[in-house]
Amino acid sequence: MDPFYSNYIGIIIAAVLILIVISVFLRFVPVGLWVTAYFSGVKVSIGTLIGMRLRQVSPNAIIRPMIKATKAGLDINTNDLEAHHLAGGNVNTVVDALIASQRADIDLEFIKAAAIDLAGRNVFEAVQVSVNPKVIVTPNISAVAKDGIEIVAKAKVTVRANIERLVGGAGEDTIIARVGEGIVTTVGSAMKHSDVLENPDSISRMVLGKGLDSGTAFEILSIDIADVDVGRNIGAKLQIEQAEADKNIAQAKAEERRSMAIAVEQEMRAETQRMRAKVVESEAEVPLAMAEALRSGNIGVMDQYRMKNLNADTDMRTSISGKSNEEE
Known part of the structure; x- marks a missing residue:
């Protein structure tokens, strides 16, 4: 192979390796963010930014709010902001709330604002409501x-x-x-x-x-x-409902009394029918008893005729009495 081409390929490989190294370096070392922070007055080292990367913390989420706080004159360090971020808080909202409270002359410290934010309340909105009811x-x-x-x-x-x-x-x-x-x-x-x-x-x-x-x-x-x-x-409305309820109760009680009266009447009818059945049964035994008395000689034929006449006379008197009552 021609030495010229060998040197050319070597240069290309070296350039690719250099680009890879630079890319990896820029991936873990946000030089642009460091430059922005430096010229904004935020003193943060490259090692701190690399440590944030290793701790899986986005440097932008810490440095950008830090720049706002520094420009507003707040005394906050990156460790407090990073700790709040790792705890699940919203660093940007807390910094905005601190800036707004400073402008509104409200005494609000970072620890208090961070506690409010971690409690689930929007601390920036709370400061706004405190200023504007x-x-x-x-x-x-x-x-x-x-x-x-x-x-x-x-x-x-x-x-x-x-x-x-x-x-x-x-x-x-x-x-x-x-x-x-x-x-x-x-x-x-x-x-x-x-x-x-x-x-x-x-x-x-x-x-x-x-x-x-x-x-x-x-x-x-x-x-x-x-x-x-x-x-x-x-x-x-309550009086109407109460009157309706009282009416329903009265109707239920009247129906209960009616049912009890019907039951008593039916029971009396049944008892009357039982008595009549006993009377009929007793009357049916009279001829048998008289026949037995005649056979045994306890009564005579004339006694039987007198009894029939007495019964006929009784029936006639009863009939006459009934007609007289009807005429009256």
């Missing part, structure tokens, strides 16, 4: 005054985030539930529904005075009744 609109809440008339109310609750209670504090659902409970209690204590319609601000004053934001992540600034409507006449 948020309005929570409750659903329609039904309550019944003492006169039985239903009142349907909707409230707007203006709240501000309480940074100190974000960790462990209740959320918006608790605020809505407590406001709803306060509205139901206030309307329920009113003697007439018209009193509530005339003074809807009485609901706001009473509910606001109950300290509903206790134990929550918010501070209630105001409660405004946005809408009040008259609903159903619950009292009349």
Whole structure:
């Protein structure tokens, strides 16, 4: 082989090896990010960036927020940011929250912001709500005054985030539930529904005075009744349902008494039929008894005739008595 071509192939192989080495080096050593950090005032070494790669931490996820924090004048080190990232937190959100709190003159440290973020709350949004209060609109809440008339109310609750209670504090659902409970209690204590319609601000004053934001992540600034409507006449509806229930109970008891009377009547009829059957049976035995008496000589023929005459006379008197009663 020609020495020229041999040298040419050697140069190509060396160039490919150099490119591979450079690619591997740039893969583990983000030189561009290091240069950007250096000229942004973030003092981070190449070894630190390589260590992030080895710990499977994206250097961009740490250095970019670090650059923002440095430009904003915050004193944060890369170890804290990396530890928060490894714990599953959002480093960029925490840094944005710290910058926003610094601009709004809110005392918020990195440890507190990281704890809020790891607790599952959006710390940057919390800082924004702390500066710019948020309005929570409750659903329609039904309550019944003492006169039985239903009142349907909707409230707007203006709240501000309480940074100190974000960790462990209740959320918006608790605020809505407590406001709803306060509205139901206030309307329920009113003697007439018209009193509530005339003074809807009485609901706001009473509910606001109950300290509903206790134990929550918010501070209630105001409660405004946005809408009040008259609903159903619950009292009349309950009275109608009670009357219907009483009627059904009375009908059931009357049906029970009727059934018992029918049963007693049927029992008396059965007893009467049994008595009649016994009478018929006894009357059937009379001729046999008389025949036996005649054979034994206990009675004579004349006695039998006198008995027949007595029976005939009795039947005639009974017949006459029955006709007289009918004529009267």
